[in-house]
Amino acid sequence: MMDDLFPETRTRQVLAPGAVVLGGFAKANAPALLQAIEDVLKQAPLRRYKTARGGQLAAAMTACGRYGWVSDGRGYRYDELDPLTGRAWPTMPLIFQSLAVRAAQEAGYKQFMPQSGLINRYAPGAGMGLHQDCDEQVVEAPIISVSLGLSAIFQWGGATRNAPCRKVPLHHGDVVVWGGPSRHNFHGIMPIKPGPAVAGLGWRYNLTFRTVR
Ligand SMILES: O=C(O)CCC(=O)C(=O)O
């Protein structure tokens, strides 16, 4: 595709101060990213977390790096151990780390170093309700979010839950970076529409990279 040959033609869409969509930024690395996901899943399988309110998250999740985001009857938190295996989370694959750092730099965040890589897998019909990412203690660090497989509609809101939401289509290889004044903006994923497999995937993977502590 054109955007692989001519990176300068990729779209760059500013969502808000500190927040940008880097269209196709991860596309050339997608095969390596998918292989790295498989490697992580062998050590830390995907699982659907319970929430403190008795529900269950629609996306299946796991993590890599020093800290993993977990949820159970006690609520949400970061943990250095995988509650499913009792072991430390798998080491963050180098391709995850290098892509996250490059995307952060491209978005203007020069100092970023991910400590946590969250893997979300959305089957068709699964989404993620509007929320803020506020379990991280380092508020200066941005969130780097990579989309692979089926497309999604990302809801990009504001600082309050009832602020108007923009609907932003995200496709295989797109990267969203948000931080600075947008770090705590509300966002979500509308239920994924079924469709023909993309890059061999009949679902959507999302990778998010964060500095936690
Ligand atoms: O799947 C996405 O694009 C967003 C995921 C997200 O907001 C999260 O994991 O906190």
Ligand SMILES: [Fe+2]
């Ligand atoms: Fe989030």
